[in-house]
Amino acid sequence: MRRLRDIGEFGLIERIEGRVGARSVPGVSLGIGDDAALLRLRAGEELAVSTDALVEGVHFRWQTQSAVGVGRRAVAVALSDLAAMGARPLGCTVALAAPPELPLRRIDDLIRGIVAEAGRHGCPLVGGNVTRASETSLTLTVLGGVKAGRALRRHSLRAGDRLFVTGVLGAGALALARSERGGAKLRRVPEPRLAAGRALVRTAERCACIDVSDGLLADLGHLLEGSELGAELEVDRIPLPRGFAGACRRLGCDPTHLCLAGGEDYELLFTLPPRSPLAGSTARLARRLAVEVTEIGRISARPGIRGLPELPRAGGWRHF
Amino acid sequence: MRRLRDIGEFGLIERIEGRVGARSVPGVSLGIGDDAALLRLRAGEELAVSTDALVEGVHFRWQTQSAVGVGRRAVAVALSDLAAMGARPLGCTVALAAPPELPLRRIDDLIRGIVAEAGRHGCPLVGGNVTRASETSLTLTVLGGVKAGRALRRHSLRAGDRLFVTGVLGAGALALARSERGGAKLRRVPEPRLAAGRALVRTAERCACIDVSDGLLADLGHLLEGSELGAELEVDRIPLPRGFAGACRRLGCDPTHLCLAGGEDYELLFTLPPRSPLAGSTARLARRLAVEVTEIGRISARPGIRGLPELPRAGGWRHF
Numbered sequence: 001m002r003r004l005r006d007i008g009e010f011g012l013i014e015r016i017e018g019r020v021g022a023r024s025v026p027g028v029s030l031g032i033g034d035d036a037a038l039l040r041l042r043a044g045e046e047l048a049v050s051t052d053a054l055v056e057g058v059h060f061r062w063q064t065q066s067a068v069g070v071g072r073r074a075v076a077v078a079l080s081d082l083a084a085m086g087a088r089p090l091g092c093t094v095a096l097a098a099p100p101e102l103p104l105r106r107i108d109d110l111i112r113g114i115v116a117e118a119g120r121h122g123c124p125l126v127g128g129n130v131t132r133a134s135e136t137s138l139t140l141t142v143l144g145g146v147k148a149g150r151a152l153r154r155h156s157l158r159a160g161d162r163l164f165v166t167g168v169l170g171a172g173a174l175a176l177a178r179s180e181r182g183g184a185k186l187r188r189v190p191e192p193r194l195a196a197g198r199a200l201v202r203t204a205e206r207c208a209c210i211d212v213s214d215g216l217l218a219d220l221g222h223l224l225e226g227s228e229l230g231a232e233l234e235v236d237r238i239p240l241p242r243g244f245a246g247a248c249r250r251l252g253c254d255p256t257h258l259c260l261a262g263g264e265d266y267e268l269l270f271t272l273p274p275r276s277p278l279a280g281s282t283a284r285l286a287r288r289l290a291v292e293v294t295e296i297g298r299i300s301a302r303p304g305i306r307g308l309p310e311l312p313r314a315g316g317w318r319h320f
Numbered sequence: 321m322r323r324l325r326d327i328g329e330f331g332l333i334e335r336i337e338g339r340v341g342a343r344s345v346p347g348v349s350l351g352i353g354d355d356a357a358l359l360r361l362r363a364g365e366e367l368a369v370s371t372d373a374l375v376e377g378v379h380f381r382w383q384t385q386s387a388v389g390v391g392r393r394a395v396a397v398a399l400s401d402l403a404a405m406g407a408r409p410l411g412c413t414v415a416l417a418a419p420p421e422l423p424l425r426r427i428d429d430l431i432r433g434i435v436a437e438a439g440r441h442g443c444p445l446v447g448g449n450v451t452r453a454s455e456t457s458l459t460l461t462v463l464g465g466v467k468a469g470r471a472l473r474r475h476s477l478r479a480g481d482r483l484f485v486t487g488v489l490g491a492g493a494l495a496l497a498r499s500e501r502g503g504a505k506l507r508r509v510p511e512p513r514l515a516a517g518r519a520l521v522r523t524a525e526r527c528a529c530i531d532v533s534d535g536l537l538a539d540l541g542h543l544l545e546g547s548e549l550g551a552e553l554e555v556d557r558i559p560l561p562r563g564f565a566g567a568c569r570r571l572g573c574d575p576t577h578l579c580l581a582g583g584e585d586y587e588l589l590f591t592l593p594p595r596s597p598l599a600g601s602t603a604r605l606a607r608r609l610a611v612e613v614t615e616i617g618r619i620s621a622r623p624g625i626r627g628l629p630e631l632p633r634a635g636g637w638r639h640f
Contacts, residue, residue, distance in 0.1 A: 029366055034474050035404035035530060036370035036464070046349055047367060050356035051413040051461055053449045084355035093371040095415070095459040126369065133375045134455055139415040141371055141461040144356070154354050210355060 004107055004132075005100035012096075012130050015108065019115050025124045027090055027145075037126035039090050045145035047090075050081035053139040064179045065186045067106045071113020071138070072189045077213070078140035079121055079192035080266040084211040086152040086201030087144030089123030089194065094140055097133035110138070121194060150201050152209035152270065154223050159301040161208070161271035162279055163231060166193050166291045169216055170255065171241045173262020177251050190266035196289035197268060203278055203288060209270040215263040220305060223269065233297040233307040235260070256309055271299055324427055324452075325420035332416075332450050335428065339435050345444045347410050347465075357446035359410050365465035367410075370401035373459040384499045385506045387426045391433020391458070392509045397533070398460035399441055399512035400586040404531040406472040406521030407464030409443030409514065414460055417453035430458070441514060470521050472529035472590065474543050479621040481528070481591035482599055483551060486513050486611045489536055490575065491561045493582020497571050510586035516609035517588060523598055523608060529590040535583040540625060543589065553617040553627040555580070576629055591619055 004012065017032050025031070029038035041047060054060055054074045065073075075092065082089055094114055098107060118125050123142060172190060179186035193211070200207045210223045216238070220231055238259055241247075248255040272279045279285050279295075286293040297307065324332065337352050345351070349358035361367060374380055374394045385393075395412065402409055414434055418427060438445050443462060492510060499506035513531070520527045532539045536558070540551055558579055561567075568575040592599045599605050599615075606613040617627065 029468070030471070030473065035401040036368040036407065036462075036471075038405075038466070038471055039367040039369065040468065041361060041367065047359040047361065047410075047463070048356040049359065049411075049413060049447065049461070049463060051415050051447060051449050051459070053415045053417060053451050053459070055417060055451050055453045057454070058452055081355040085358075087356065090367075091369075093369060093461060095371050095373045097373060097375060097457065127371060129371045129373045129459070131373050131375050132378055133457065134377070135453065137417065137453065137457075139371075139373070139449070139459040141369070141413060142356075143367070143369060143463075146358070148349075148360065151350070151356075151358055153350065 002104040003100065004098055004102045004104060007104065009130055012107065016111055019111050020125050028124055028126055031124065031126045037091065039126065039143060041145045044148055046148040048082055048085045048087035048144040048146050048151060049141065050078060051139065051141045052078040052081065053137060056136040067109030068113035069187060069189060071110040072117040074138040074140050075114055075117035076190050076192050077266060078142045079123060079194060080190065080211040080213065082142050082144040083193045083197040084152060084209050084268060085144070085146060086150070086197040086209065087146035088198055089121050090143045090145050091124050091126040092118055092140055092142045094125060094128040094138055096128065096130045096138055098136045099134055100132050102136060121192065147201060152197060152200055152207050154208050154210055155227070156206050157208035157223065157227060157229065157271045157299050159229055159299055160274045161299040162274060162295055163271055163297040163299060164293050164295050165239065165267055165269050166196050166289065166293055167267040168239045168241045169212065169265050169267060170244055170259035170262055172264025172266065173258040174241065174244065174247055176264055177253050177258065181251050190264070192266060193268045193291060196291045199289045200270060204272055205276060206273055207270055209268055212265045212267045212269050213263055215261040216269065217260050217305060219269055228303055230300045230303040231297055231305050232300050233305060235307055235309060237294060237296050239292065239294040322424040323420065324418055324422045324424060327424065329450055332427065336431055339431050340445050348444055348446055351444065351446045357411065359446065359463060361465045364468055366468040368402055368405045368407035368464040368466050368471060369461065370398060371459065371461045372398040372401065373457055376456040387429030388433035389507060389509060391430040392437040394458040394460050395434055395437035396510050396512050397586060398462045399443060399514060400510065400531040400533065402462050402464040403513045403517040404472065404529050404588060405464070405466055406470070406517040406529065407466040408518055409441050410463045410465050411444050411446040412438055412460055412462045414445060414448040414458055416448065416450045416458055418456045419454055420452050422456060441512065467521060472517060472520055472527050474528050474530055476526050477528035477543065477547060477549060477591045477619050479549055479619055480594045481619040482594060482615055483591055483617040483619060484613050484615050485559065485587055485589050486516050486609065486613055487587040488559045488561045489532065489585050489587060490564055490579035490582060492584025492586065493578040494561065494564065494567055496584055497573050497578065501571050510584070512586060513588045513611060516611045519609045520590060524592060525596060526593055527590055529588055532585045532587045532589050533583055535581040536589065537580050537625060539589055548623055550620045550623040551617055551625050552620050553625060555627055555629060557614060557616050559612065559614040
């Protein structure tokens with residue numbers, strides 16, 4: 001079996017270049033192969049940039065995930081941050097660290113996953129770095145363009161704003177529980193809500209937005225941070241995956257905990273002003289954003305999050 | 321002794337935010353704290369982006385380097401890629417991975433080094449990621465602006481072009497040898513030649529450029545890659561640090577090897593057309609670039625690098 005050490009740094013870079021190809025991409029003046037990549041914004045745009053890392057043994061395990069899936073997931077999760085700002089993807093870089101004894105097939109699959117997912121979202125891989133390390137990790141930096149002054153910033157929320165979420169919550173944590181407790185392969189790749197974010201930039205008068213990566217409660221907390229505002233949740237309205245309660249029961253998980261604090265959903269949690277014409281009907285809003293949308297509560301002048309049931313344990317993902 | 325695990329992910333992010341401060345920076349619409357940072361290019365500029373990683377045990381060792389030095393070095397090395405494109409720094413992100421048992425003081429020093437070096441070059445830290453990992457690593461992504469169509473690309477070289485290098489070669493490898501063989505602390509932080517790169521963008525009619533990270537021969541090879549051109553080096557003209565031969569002798573290193581293949585210098589290696597008015601006198605060129613400049617050879621129509629002495633072993637840094 002061939003391993004990473006058999007091809008070395010430049011062999012790996014060549015493999016990545018080969019996978020990416022030389023096809024010219026609008027907005028990319030210069031891709032992989034020089035000291036830096038060169039990208040063009042459109043007139044009136046500013047740059048949105050976000051960095052995210054997946055580490056073997058912390059964010060993924062070879063035993064439960066395919067290498068293609070890990071690569072796809074790394075890109076999807078990073079792009080979710082651009083979605084939450086309402087930016088259109090321009091390009092991305094990947095810093096790949098791996099042990100020299102990693103099988104080449106695994107590296108090839110990782111790259112294949114990265115390039116496929118990046119391509120699917122119009123976010124070409126334009127550069128990066130490769131190095132050896134004692135465990136595999138992927139650090140993605142995604143670059144996007146957004147109309148200057150129009151990005152969906154967390155700070156722009158006010159008391160009375162209505163609170164919405166795209167898609168369903170709990171699916172990410174359920175897939176993880178299935179893989180950890182049920183021994184199933186983790187196949188789920190989250191869908192970055194890029195079109196919804198961009199539609200909000202184009203059409204919302206005022207919108208605060210965050211992507212739900214750490215769990216609804218934790219991320220709602222982040223949205224409120226520094227604002228002295230609170231939120232009234234209507235927990236019964238939180239949209240759940242089909243068959244969620246039964247699936248949770250079979251795995252011995254608490255469904256309330258999974259949907260409120262499980263994380264890994266990468267849906268957009270956003271606010272709109274109380275009388276926003278955009279939110280006149282949730283069905284119309286959903287058509288505009290090209291994704292299912294549910295109203296789940298309201299921003300209130302009183303700090304803290306209310307409307308919660310008792311939770312079995314405090315939520316969110318701990319990184320250390 | 322307090323350790324990283326005692327403060328957790330959000331504690332660490334707070335510490336970084338505290339170190340960076342809330343001072344508003346021109347070009348930065350939004351710094352740390354949202355889903356993505358927002359940066360503004362100037363009219364007529366395109367974006368230059370480069371990613372670079374330093375891994376404990378591969379690129380640095382706690383035994384031989386201070387944490388402040390590691391942080392400073394990570395930024396300097398990444399910025400060298402912007403210098404080699406002739407871009408002005410706009411901002412950077414850092415993905416920090418570290419074991420939970422890492423002493424807090426070390427993390428604080430790392431951050432201090434990153435923020436200080438980034439500040440020194442007008443390249444504010446605008447975002448990033450923190451995660452646990454089994455070894456410490458820093459992945460820097462640097463973002464810069466460069467006049468559209470004017471970046472210093474490797475491809476723009478032709479036969480007859482004159483070959484120049486900034487500063488001296490061998491100092492980086494010598495410092496490394498001193499630390500590895502002589503037991504000295506590695507204190508050297510390379511100086512990214514940002515002003516020189518920008519001056520070349522402003523004044524050179526045509527200029528191919530690369531930074532010398534892997535060693536002169538390896539990086540000259542990268543410059544020539546894909547061009548079917550070669551180079552005639554005048555090895556005797558290669559600018560060396562003061563007292564270089566003696567220092568090498570005392571450490572048992574071969575000075576020719578160190579200056580040609582040692583790497584770690586982060587000087588700019590660049591070409592100018594044969595009759596470029598900019599290169600009429602090397603002294604004037606040096607004033608323009610605000611750094612010592614030496615002419616060390618010529619690009620030739622014949623592939624390969626000529627003018628070399630025998631080398632004790634093949635050069636360049638192997639990453640795997």
